[in-house]
Amino acid sequence: MIIDKLIDEIKRKENPSVVGLDPRLDFVPGFIKEEAFKSYGRSLKGAAAAFLSFNKRIIDAVADIVPAVKPQIAMYERLGADGVAAYIDTINYAKGKNLVVIGDVKRGDVASTAKAYSDGHIGRVRIDGEEFTVFNEDFITVNPYLGGDSLTPYIEDCEKYDKGVFVLVKTSNPMSGQIQDLPIVDKGEIYQEVGLIVSGLSCKLTGKNGFSSIGAVVGATHREQAEKLRRIMPSVFFLVPGYGAQGGSAEDIAVCFNDDGIGAVVNSSRGIIAAYKNEKYEAFGETGFAEAARRAAIDMKEELVAAIK
């Protein structure tokens, strides 16, 4: 089961972290951009080519030390069809390096539409009898605002094709509480209610490690809520954004893990992929951006492992 593959890789690499592949042109070293622009012009296609080339080198640099990568589709979709092609190529490249791929797509729509997203991302698309896999992420993130029936198509495909989802429960942004922390009459807050829904859905896809392929997104920046959620949804694995650049510390994320140090995977994007722009790693220089990313990924791993203990 895909959640077991993720957990087994976390154990094998002793690293509960995921590298967020959220490229921006100002993260991409000049020499990579110039190469891409020479081939495709200063265009959407050129920018997409620069992203793919950048991602491949980052993936090469971290594949042996991290269990998973998380491309954020918005960064690619921003470039239109060429960007989406680069997103798909990034997924395929990462899977070729045996990394678990979490597509951060946060889709959410009524069931018949959710089915279309699910077909494309984690299921199959049938065209006149022929079957295609399109995006083929291992996991995707999904939005719960539309209710349980909007999640069903994804969960059916998770069962059918051994995929997983992380449902947004408590997000890492500063104003996430505006809706998510509203207190419900005779119940807890919205995020807890969503947590319980996810917990209920998660029952059927539980793997050998005791966690389900139906997981939850729980931000590193809201320690109190994360602590509560870890208690009320024991078999739900957490994808934890907000570490580093967004303000979540290693101590904040410790509450997302069980006593055995399992239970979550923590994302860092900019902190890893743009490490060479950070004072701490600037000695690597622009040409050493991938090595800087590797060094930052090792540092993050060590911080996390220390905090969890």
Next chain:
Amino acid sequence: MIIDKLIDEIKRKENPSVVGLDPRLDFVPGFIKEEAFKSYGRSLKGAAAAFLSFNKRIIDAVADIVPAVKPQIAMYERLGADGVAAYIDTINYAKGKNLVVIGDVKRGDVASTAKAYSDGHIGRVRIDGEEFTVFNEDFITVNPYLGGDSLTPYIEDCEKYDKGVFVLVKTSNPMSGQIQDLPIVDKGEIYQEVGLIVSGLSCKLTGKNGFSSIGAVVGATHREQAEKLRRIMPSVFFLVPGYGAQGGSAEDIAVCFNDDGIGAVVNSSRGIIAAYKNEKYEAFGETGFAEAARRAAIDMKEELVAAIK
């Protein structure tokens, strides 16, 4: 202001409806599919070409009678990069026919990521000094679960580039109440709270017709909630899905309008674009699918106008 363009077109065409361009291969007549497959194979590219060709003929058939179209990106994204290209081509074609285009994308993410979606869909993308418009919808739909800061990037681009958004408030699906109808301590239900947030955001982009370019998605299938929302958010224009195939009747949607018959635009997708598959319009046959769509669009207009009076 874009909301005024939409309302002026609704008035001019005396038609408060929008045609949902949500193609599926089984809606597309065989002769269109065969033509596309002959050029591009039974492939994702072939299916995307079939969608575009299908959409163009639907658009040609309804452009003089409906004010707007609403492509649902999931149907295109399902086909990967080729599908996304067909989505963009559909938008451009519809805009060439002077239709208002509402991109049903339901994106929602933390602010820095929302900015990337917004750049691509309704803003601008800068590549090394050059500026590109990518998707260029007039309006997009967005998801509020992450809170107000996740909506800000869209609203800034609405101001800057004269665009609009419809924020999901109360969706049309059967289980939308699971989260959206939860009662908040000392307040109304979640959907009302979201409605008030949207109402607050809508203030600054109010046009000459008294409505804002910051609108709300309010399903036709939940009459009581729609009625309440119409009262508490008087300057917020509604995009109303769920009419027809999903079960919302013309009477259900009447509550979304003000006494002067303005205040909402009602979507129908399958009921229009696949009308020729419906017993009522089957005399048009497969080759007459576009004329069937036109007839169904006229019937819908007449039903809506009668119900609103």
